[in-house]
Amino acid sequence: MREKIIAVVEDTNPEVSKYQGNDMMREGVIDSFEVIDIVTALEDEFDIEIDASLVVADNFRNMDSIVEMMEGILGSCS
Amino acid sequence: MKANVTYWLDRTAELYPNKTAFADAKKSVTFDQMRKQALGIATELTRRNLFKKPVAVFLEKGVDVLVSFMGAAYSVNFYSPIDVDMPASRVNKILEVLEPEVVITTGELQGVFAEYDYNGEFLLFEDVTTSGEIDEAAVELARRKGIDTDLLYVLFTSGSTGIPKGVTINHRAVIDYTDWVTETFQITEEDSFGNQAPFYFDNSILDIYSTIKTGATCYIIPKELFSQPVPLLEYLKDHRINTIFWVPSALIVVAKLRAFKNVDLTDTLKRVLFCGEVMPNKQLNAWRKALPDALYANLYGPTEITDACTYYIVDREFADDEPLPIGIPMANTDILVLNDKNELVTGDEVGELCVRGTSLSMGYYKNPEKTKEAFVQNPLNNAVPELIYRTGDLVKYNEYGEIIYLARKDFQIKHMGHRIELGEIETAVSAIEEITLCCCLYDTKRQKIVLFCDADLSKEYIHEKISKLVPEYMFPNRIVYMETMPINANGKIDRVKLKELL
Numbered sequence: 001m002r003e004k005i006i007a008v009v010e011d012t013n014p015e016v017s018k019y020q021g022n023d024m025m026r027e028g029v030i031d032s033f034e035v036i037d038i039v040t041a042l043e044d045e046f047d048i049e050i051d052a053s054l055v056v057a058d059n060f061r062n063m064d065s066i067v068e069m070m071e072g073i074l075g076s077c078s
Numbered sequence: 079m080k081a082n083v084t085y086w087l088d089r090t091a092e093l094y095p096n097k098t099a100f101a102d103a104k105k106s107v108t109f110d111q112m113r114k115q116a117l118g119i120a121t122e123l124t125r126r127n128l129f130k131k132p133v134a135v136f137l138e139k140g141v142d143v144l145v146s147f148m149g150a151a152y153s154v155n156f157y158s159p160i161d162v163d164m165p166a167s168r169v170n171k172i173l174e175v176l177e178p179e180v181v182i183t184t185g186e187l188q189g190v191f192a193e194y195d196y197n198g199e200f201l202l203f204e205d206v207t208t209s210g211e212i213d214e215a216a217v218e219l220a221r222r223k224g225i226d227t228d229l230l231y232v233l234f235t236s237g238s239t240g241i242p243k244g245v246t247i248n249h250r251a252v253i254d255y256t257d258w259v260t261e262t263f264q265i266t267e268e269d270s271f272g273n274q275a276p277f278y279f280d281n282s283i284l285d286i287y288s289t290i291k292t293g294a295t296c297y298i299i300p301k302e303l304f305s306q307p308v309p310l311l312e313y314l315k316d317h318r319i320n321t322i323f324w325v326p327s328a329l330i331v332v333a334k335l336r337a338f339k340n341v342d343l344t345d346t347l348k349r350v351l352f353c354g355e356v357m358p359n360k361q362l363n364a365w366r367k368a369l370p371d372a373l374y375a376n377l378y379g380p381t382e383i384t385d386a387c388t389y390y391i392v393d394r395e396f397a398d399d400e401p402l403p404i405g406i407p408m409a410n411t412d413i414l415v416l417n418d419k420n421e422l423v424t425g426d427e428v429g430e431l432c433v434r435g436t437s438l439s440m441g442y443y444k445n446p447e448k449t450k451e452a453f454v455q456n457p458l459n460n461a462v463p464e465l466i467y468r469t470g471d472l473v474k475y476n477e478y479g480e481i482i483y484l485a486r487k488d489f490q491i492k493h494m495g496h497r498i499e500l501g502e503i504e505t506a507v508s509a510i511e512e513i514t515l516c517c518c519l520y521d522t523k524r525q526k527i528v529l530f531c532d533a534d535l536s537k538e539y540i541h542e543k544i545s546k547l548v549p550e551y552m553f554p555n556r557i558v559y560m561e562t563m564p565i566n567a568n569g570k571i572d573r574v575k576l577k578e579l580l
Contacts, residue, residue, distance in 0.1 A: 035305045
């Protein structure tokens with residue numbers, strides 16, 4: 001699962017996997033449209049709807065935090 | 079009659095001294111504090127014998143920037159903001175044109191600025207605003223020497239040659255525009271704005287001057303909230319912001335992530351205004367459905383005519399694939415739509431939108447050649463000198479007499495013998511469900527229409543979807559899927575970057 005999430009994000013935005021820090025959104029590594037692109041790609045791939053309340057800086061700190069958010073969503077679905 | 083925008087601040091500071099004027103994430107100022115701090119800056123500028131001189135403002139986006147703007151205005155100097163995140167090469171190009179007499183900054187940022195090509199004077203914000211020294215008489219003497227055609231600000235826009243053009247705007251143009259805004263939307267001291275626009279982008283003029291004129295309150299929304307739709311809407315609710323004037327892309331993010339169902343803004347948001355690029359009806363319809371009682375208005379205009387010159391208050395239903403009109407001219411503004419022969423268009427003929435009125439820029443700063451190209455004698459007036467501004471935007475009238483934006487003049491192409499507006503293809507394509515952002519370019523060498531879009535769709539699928547909207551000769555020949563659309567500093571699709579991919 002983890003690999004698949006990483007692959008989707010990486011495929012949508014290679015910058016995310018390169019990023020080494022801990023506050024990707026606030027540091028401006030990804031802008032608002034790039035966030036939408038990542039969310040939409042994950043929604044399509046996993047056939048889920050990511051609630052807007054999850055789209056916050058804490059869940060988009062880096063690749064790990066995106067994976068963690070996704071695992072939370074997918075875990076509660078199954 | 080007012081010859082300087084700061085007379086508004088005098089009045090509001092007297093009427094509502096303790097009311098919050100502007101607030102950012104770190105601090106806020108009341109109207110009285112704002113006036114006193116601005117007078118502190120003006121006192122220092124006047125003491126240094128600066129009058130009608132360029133003043134650069136190099137500060138983090140926030141309350142202090144606006145205080146500095148007012149300090150420049152009180153002393154009849156003109157301001158030009160330089161963003162702290164701007165690449166050094168662009169800052170240097172701006173400094174080369176502007177040659178500021180002084181840079182208002184902080185002790186902390188002064189070191190950063192010292193790296194640029196600048197050897198002039200500094201004025202440290204904290205020194206002037208905390209020392210409390212105000213010589214109102216000296217400032218008043220300077221202010222009374224100024225007239226309403228003296229410059230208020232210079233904002234730099236990108237020029238095709240790579241040298242930024244400094245658009246100069248005088249006091250009168252901002253007074254004229256702000257009067258229109260506050261009368262049309264009935265802005266009073268009870269209203270509050272949620273500012274999105276950077277201060278180097280002239281959409282911010284509406285937020286700043288409506289607040290100063292009426293005594294409203296303006297909250298400068300932290301930039302990072304625009305990627306976080308729910309905290310963004312909560313911010314609006316918590317601060318009771320009832321009026322927003324944002325670029326469409328900021329509104330699109332909220333609509334795309336379905337944030338309305340998390341935060342109910344029904345009794346909060348009263349006015350939703352936008353300007354800066356085309357607002358797709360698909361996303362606007364999502365807003366209208368979520369907040370049916372709010373007023374929606376589409377404003378249109380380039381920096382050269384002081385933020386906006388036409389407006390359309392949304393008053394009827396639109397299908398997702400219909401274009402939203404840019405509407406009708408604002409009060410005291412005349413719009414001429416001229417065809418290739420410099421005649422007014424008739425019927426639904428396409429022409430270039432040209433503007434006549436007080437709102438016109440005084441020209442590009444120290445750039446007479448570019449000024450002469452864009453600000454020209456009104457071809458319909460052979461009696462007296464009268465300038466119009468040629469926007470380079472192609473428009474036509476619809477059956478309601480409203481203006482419809484079509485494309486940039488330089489985006490008009492000739493393909494297989496047909497005259498085509500690339501913008502028309504973009505409008506058709508943007509109605510496709512899966513697509514959020516798209517951009518059409520013409521590959522002149524291979525004679526192909528190339529569509530860049532952010533959804534991975536087949537050519538056949540796109541052709542089928544747009545077949546009802548545009549003729550076959552306008553179908554894109556090549557589709558390039560972009561995982562991420564390049565966006566420029568002003569939040570618009572970066573056509574220059576896309577062109578490099580052809």
